[in-house]
Amino acid sequence: MSNQSVVVIGGGPAGLREATTVAELGQQVTLIEKRSYLGGMPIAENYSNLTPYFMQADEAMGAIISHLQSLDGVTIMTDTTVTACTGEAGNFSLAVQGKDGPASVEAGAIVLATGFQHFDPGRETQLYGYYEFPDVIALQDLEAMMKEGNIVRPSNGEPPKRVCFVQCVGSRDRQIGNEYCSKVCCGIASKEAIEIREALPDTEVFIFYIDMRMYGYWESQIYWPAQEKHHVQYVKGIITEVLPKNGQLLVRGEDTTMGRPMEVMMDMVVLSVGMEPSVGTREMSALLGVKQNKYGFVEAVNAPLDTVTTSQAGIFAAGAALGPADLEDCTSSGGLAAAKAIGTIRRSMAVAG
Amino acid sequence: MSNQSVVVIGGGPAGLREATTVAELGQQVTLIEKRSYLGGMPIAENYSNLTPYFMQADEAMGAIISHLQSLDGVTIMTDTTVTACTGEAGNFSLAVQGKDGPASVEAGAIVLATGFQHFDPGRETQLYGYYEFPDVIALQDLEAMMKEGNIVRPSNGEPPKRVCFVQCVGSRDRQIGNEYCSKVCCGIASKEAIEIREALPDTEVFIFYIDMRMYGYWESQIYWPAQEKHHVQYVKGIITEVLPKNGQLLVRGEDTTMGRPMEVMMDMVVLSVGMEPSVGTREMSALLGVKQNKYGFVEAVNAPLDTVTTSQAGIFAAGAALGPADLEDCTSSGGLAAAKAIGTIRRSMAVAG
Numbered sequence: 001m002s003n004q005s006v007v008v009i010g011g012g013p014a015g016l017r018e019a020t021t022v023a024e025l026g027q028q029v030t031l032i033e034k035r036s037y038l039g040g041m042p043i044a045e046n047y048s049n050l051t052p053y054f055m056q057a058d059e060a061m062g063a064i065i066s067h068l069q070s071l072d073g074v075t076i077m078t079d080t081t082v083t084a085c086t087g088e089a090g091n092f093s094l095a096v097q098g099k100d101g102p103a104s105v106e107a108g109a110i111v112l113a114t115g116f117q118h119f120d121p122g123r124e125t126q127l128y129g130y131y132e133f134p135d136v137i138a139l140q141d142l143e144a145m146m147k148e149g150n151i152v153r154p155s156n157g158e159p160p161k162r163v164c165f166v167q168c169v170g171s172r173d174r175q176i177g178n179e180y181c182s183k184v185c186c187g188i189a190s191k192e193a194i195e196i197r198e199a200l201p202d203t204e205v206f207i208f209y210i211d212m213r214m215y216g217y218w219e220s221q222i223y224w225p226a227q228e229k230h231h232v233q234y235v236k237g238i239i240t241e242v243l244p245k246n247g248q249l250l251v252r253g254e255d256t257t258m259g260r261p262m263e264v265m266m267d268m269v270v271l272s273v274g275m276e277p278s279v280g281t282r283e284m285s286a287l288l289g290v291k292q293n294k295y296g297f298v299e300a301v302n303a304p305l306d307t308v309t310t311s312q313a314g315i316f317a318a319g320a321a322l323g324p325a326d327l328e329d330c331t332s333s334g335g336l337a338a339a340k341a342i343g344t345i346r347r348s349m350a351v352a353g
Numbered sequence: 354m355s356n357q358s359v360v361v362i363g364g365g366p367a368g369l370r371e372a373t374t375v376a377e378l379g380q381q382v383t384l385i386e387k388r389s390y391l392g393g394m395p396i397a398e399n400y401s402n403l404t405p406y407f408m409q410a411d412e413a414m415g416a417i418i419s420h421l422q423s424l425d426g427v428t429i430m431t432d433t434t435v436t437a438c439t440g441e442a443g444n445f446s447l448a449v450q451g452k453d454g455p456a457s458v459e460a461g462a463i464v465l466a467t468g469f470q471h472f473d474p475g476r477e478t479q480l481y482g483y484y485e486f487p488d489v490i491a492l493q494d495l496e497a498m499m500k501e502g503n504i505v506r507p508s509n510g511e512p513p514k515r516v517c518f519v520q521c522v523g524s525r526d527r528q529i530g531n532e533y534c535s536k537v538c539c540g541i542a543s544k545e546a547i548e549i550r551e552a553l554p555d556t557e558v559f560i561f562y563i564d565m566r567m568y569g570y571w572e573s574q575i576y577w578p579a580q581e582k583h584h585v586q587y588v589k590g591i592i593t594e595v596l597p598k599n600g601q602l603l604v605r606g607e608d609t610t611m612g613r614p615m616e617v618m619m620d621m622v623v624l625s626v627g628m629e630p631s632v633g634t635r636e637m638s639a640l641l642g643v644k645q646n647k648y649g650f651v652e653a654v655n656a657p658l659d660t661v662t663t664s665q666a667g668i669f670a671a672g673a674a675l676g677p678a679d680l681e682d683c684t685s686s687g688g689l690a691a692a693k694a695i696g697t698i699r700r701s702m703a704v705a706g
Contacts, residue, residue, distance in 0.1 A: 013658065021689070024696035025378065050657065064658055172572055179573035211564040216677045219525055220532035257609060304403065304680035305366065305417055308688070324569045327657035332682065335661070335689025336374070343377035 002090035002348035004028060006341045007107035009082060009284055012040015013327055014319025015113030016064050017334030018341075023071035027342050030075040030105055031068075032082060032096060034280060038065050040115055041140075048146035050327060051184065051191045052221045057147075077105075085110070085288050089314025090348025108348055109314045109341035110288065112298055113334065114280035116320035119170025119178070119273040128166060128242040128271055135160075135249055136242055136269045138169075139185065142192050151199055153268050155247075160267035163196055164206040164251060165189040166239045171274030172210065180295065182274030183324035186213040189272045190226045197230040206233045206264070208253065237262055242269055274324070281321045288315055297323045308337040314344045355443035355701035357381060359694045360460035362435060362637055365393015366680055367672020368466030369417050370687030371694075376424035380695050383428040383458055384421075385435060385449060387633060391418050393468055394493075401499035403680060404537065404544045405574045410500075430458075438463075438641050442667025443701025461698035462667045464690045465643065465651055467633035469673035472523025472531070472626040481519060481595040481624055488513075488602055489595055489622045491522075492538065495545050504552055506621050508600075513620035516549055517559040517604060518542040519592045524627030525563065533648065535627030536677035539566040542625045543579045550583040559586045559617070561606065590615055595622055627677070634674045641668055650676040661690040667697045 006022045008015045011033030022029040037043060039061040042050065047057040068074055077098055084095035094105045118140055121130040129136045134154040137145075145151050153160050167189060171182040186209065193205045212234060214223040226232040239253035248265045255262040277285075277296040285292045291299045291311035298317040302309045308316045318337035319330035359375045361368045364386035375382040390396060392414040395403065400410040421427060430451055437448035447458045471493055474483040482489045487507040490498075498504050506513050520542060524535040539562065546558045565587060567576040579585040592606035601618045608615040630638075630649040638645045644652045644664035651670040655662045661669045671690035672683035 017658070017689075021692045021696075024699070025692060026699055053657065055658075060658060179577060180570050181568050181572040183568040211566065213564065213566045213568050215534050215536040215566050215568055217533050219534040224532060257612070259610070259612065304406065305370070305408075305413060305684055307681045307685045328660045329682075329685065331658055332660045332685035332689050335692050336370075336685050336687070339374045339378060339688050339692045343374075346377070346379055 002352045003106045003108040004345055005030060005107050006109050007094060007105055008111045008113055010113035010115055011038035012115050014330035014334040016068055017331050018111045018113055018318055018338040020068045021335050021338035023074045025342055028073040032080050033078045034081045036079050045140040046144035046147050048143045051187045052218055089344050108345035111337045111341050112284055112317040112321050113319050114284050114321045115278050116275040117278040119276050121169050121271045121273050130271060133244055138271045138273045139188055142270050146195055151196060159200050160203055162204045162266045163268045164208060164266045165270045165272050167209040167272045169271040169273045178274060180324060184326045185272040185274060187218045187222055190222045193232040194226050194230045197232060206235055208235050208237045208239050275320060288312060290315055307333050308340055316340050355705045356459045356461040357698055358383060358460050359462050360447060360458055361464045361466055363466035363468055364391035365468050367683035367687040369421055370684050371464045371466055371671055371691040373421045374688050374691035376427045378695055381426045385433050386431045387434045389432050398493040399497035399500050401496045404540045405571055442697050461701055462694035464694050465637055465670040465674050466672050467637050467674045468631050469628040470631040472629050474522050474624045474626050483624060486597055491624045491626045492541055495623050499548055504549060512553050513556060515557045515619045516621045517561060517619045518623045518625050520562040520625045522624040522626045531627060533677060537679045538625040538627060540571045540575055543575045546585040547579050547583045550585060559588055561588050561590045561592050628673060641665060643668055660686050661693055669693050
């Protein structure tokens, strides 16, 4: 007898979409989240506004969480981690550890939505002084500042007069092993640059980039207005060093368009850190025996014409657990993964009679 | 009494994924395709290999078509166009015109998967001589050549010794009204460049680009090997003119990295034409009363946390009907759209009792 319930592991944008889709299709779903709250990175890292439409992150995530909670057949387990998995497609049994101790959850199919973590800019190369100089921050630190409506230099609490973003920190970098492009950082940095310009109209904002990867509509939604309406200054260049100097930050590198060395003074430097598989993605992949690619993300074994099937029958993945992903990717792949999970259960039931 | 069937309009990658997903979930689906065959652009335009894994296009599309045909509850109508639509979510009635004359198709929900067309490089600006000079071709023309295993200059039937790709033809261009980036052209041009280098090892291949938008894994899957293994030569530059000269093509522009004018001789020029809404996307959107964005693509009114819902209840869209999309986008959004369509039918039935 096969089990008709789907287990979704991870309560961020992809996992919420999966659980919602399963429930909307009339199937039982259990959403397991190790944090004490749902919403994933946008909530955990205090994102201010979502890319590309500047939707307030709390409100947007809150709306989809409320909708999920309103649906029949949904069980949400926060503060819960998966500790073991036995069985097979149609009949999985998960051991979980929650607030109230260990428990068991049965499922016909499993969807991994365990997401990403931000690259740690203190690691190995690209040492831009994130841990040394208070005014060197990362994309998510600026989100949290903007959420509080308080864009200031951490060193002195004053609004910065000159801010720059350094792109590709932890991405496109063979030395650290992350050869891939993290896909979203160009868009997010540009969105944040616009928000700085709106909040602090006298502040100059620069973005140092290798290629501006504003694919699809991001080009017209973010990149053009950033330049034309908000006067964000894009400079094709490589930043090699950030040093403190006279109470500011000296940013050294090469302006690759002008073909000359560049030294500029900034009040604040924002590192556009890339995406890496989260600890949860690594741990759950190993626990479930799902093949990971060389970077530790879950491998979609039938891509590109099936984006969510993993190496294990009955186990699917969606969102940034599969690699760099924007919100639209998470939403779409979450929907396909949910449908695939239910399809697995239907087939198991047909076989089981 | 609501209708339990889903109608999918368009039989390309997104539509095939939608129809497959609906059928795998046990629901009736009718796939309507105006061409006499399924497979969409990869088949219609004779693509050789799919990006990024170099899967043979005929085989890959053939496999998903065969799988769809093997499922229960699937009706495929080729050579068929939709001529009218009445009703509402839960109860649509479509008038269609097929090989055997007019017919009527009932549906509880509709999914638009009418896709894109390649930008016509003879239109308005960016006049690179596509219609004047035989050795100026477009991405899809080269695909068709490669499918036949015969990469030659159309003017003389000889293999080219020097080939260049010109990026952003019909994209990122306000004058023609396509401000968006078409997203896939950097990847496809690079894939084709690799294939030329493999087929013709003595041929030099150049790619003239503004930004190399090799987002996500395309960076490590295509861009790095193109440079390091296959020695494709990437030049950041703007091409302004292509002229015939001494039996070759004189390509004029600016090398923006070197900051100087550039004149190079080529045997063949490949225009990396962008994506525009197909005639089907424009016509079906109008016929169904679905809101289009300023470019004519279908508007996803709840993006980014719902990528497939249109302005009309019960009508969803997926793939390149929504805007520039790679195969993974088409697959993922196809899955979500299928699930959303079935969800609509479930709700209608619950209301109808």
